[in-house]
Amino acid sequence: MLDRTIRALADPTRREILRALREGDLAAGEIAARFPMTAASVSHHLATLREAELVTVERHGRSLVYSLNTTVLQEFVQGMLDLFGTAEER
Numbered sequence: 889m890l891d892r893t894i895r896a897l898a899d900p901t902r903r904e905i906l907r908a909l910r911e912g913d914l915a916a917g918e919i920a921a922r923f924p925m926t927a928a929s930v931s932h933h934l935a936t937l938r939e940a941e942l943v944t945v946e947r948h949g950r951s952l953v954y955s956l957n958t959t960v961l962q963e964f965v966q967g968m969l970d971l972f973g974t975a976e977e978r
Contacts, residue, residue, distance in 0.1 A: 889941070890971075893964045895905045898941035901925075902933050906942060909956040 896902055905919060920930040934954060937943040941960045945952050 889960075890964065890967050892940040893942065893960065893967075896936050896942055899933065899936075899956075901930075902937055902942075905933060905954075906956060907936060909943060909954060913953050913955045915948075916954065919954060 899905075901923060904923075908914060908919065908922060911957065916931070916934065917927075920927045923930055934943065934945075937954075938945060942957055944955045946955070947953075952965050
């Protein structure tokens, strides 16, 4: 899980998508409208975030609505702390 998460977070566009989702759920079209790239490129970024389980997606009628998966983010932070330790542990 840690490798997929790091790979997903390595891209600035994906980090910006996650920042946008911090404010609330967004439809795929709303996310795509925020970026100067093709819808296919945004879709690729969203697929990478889904594979890393950083976002979840639900179908609402004809729209796909994305949400931030805070559980995986918390697990990632804990994994990083376990890997590198805290300042008190060093």
